[in-house]
Amino acid sequence: MSVYAYLVAVFVLLVGAFGIVRSRNLVHAVVCLSIAQSGTYILLLAVGYQSKATPPVFGSPATKPTKAVAEPLVQAMALTDIVVSATVTALLLAIAVQIHKRHNTVDPNELAALRG
């Protein structure tokens, strides 16, 4: 039971990868990549979780700092991870738009030939 949360992260990562492999649409592939990336958020937050711990924010007005808080390092990493993932998704979608303009298709199976 204690590894259950980690296994969820592994499962989400692999489901996302599977989605990319059998994708027939580039937009679908980009969404699958986002799902695979969500696996990393789950893993990060699961590593930092502590039972009955409070969030690592001591607030305003300030409460007395305590060490019984969830791991703040992985939360900071998940936070930047999400922002970067969102912008990279935007970049990939822009590439998908360009591919559709140039090749008139978004099916990766039909994108076999290189074209200048």
Added chain:
Amino acid sequence: MTRTARLLMFAVAGGLVAALLVLGVLDLPDFGASDHPYRDAAVPAAVLHKTSNVISSINFDLRALDTLGEETILLASVIGVTVLLRPASDEHEHESISGSGRLLDSTKLMGYVFLPITLMIGFLTIAHGAVTPGGGFQGGVVLGTGIHLLYVAGSYRALERARPVGVAELGEAIGAGAFACVGIAGALAAGAFLVNSLPLGAFGDLFSSGTVLLLSCAVGIEVASGVVVLLAQFLHQTVEVTEEHGQ
């Protein structure tokens, strides 16, 4: 490569990756255990710098150099999207947009009611990044997407008037530059890049934690501008650009 071959390959590779990950995961500390060495180091360091939000302290103080890197990724993506989606030589932009379509009055009302509230929450989240949950990244996203309530509530034209893409492009550069400048100022004042050299204030106050507030604002400006520029490129693409020899 055929689909079947690709799926077979994934079955082999995915199976191996799954086995490796499961093996690795089994050796991790128990879920919910109380052994967190990084936490034990980060919380006292944040308290020392009078930052009551430990996550902000890590992002904008203890590991601010990492955030500079993340910010550069953000900047690079925004530039990439702008370059990729600029109208090509065989496309043209058209000005007139036929009718704004049907819009429920309730949608319009909710949009206009929530627009100022959302923008205010965005500013608050950025400004209180050092003391309460939030910070530049979260507040910037709220701010950047909040202004697009105009698109939901009104029309593309209203959004275009209220959303200065030129200013957002400047803001993107200023946000990224300000982060580096705060870092260089720290290097000049205290001898190390991005060192927290400002007066720290009192624990839990709005103006506490030295450079964390400044860096949070810089990131907030950059993320908000980035979201506005990104969405502007995509909206422009769907609404205004058509192929000359298309339909």
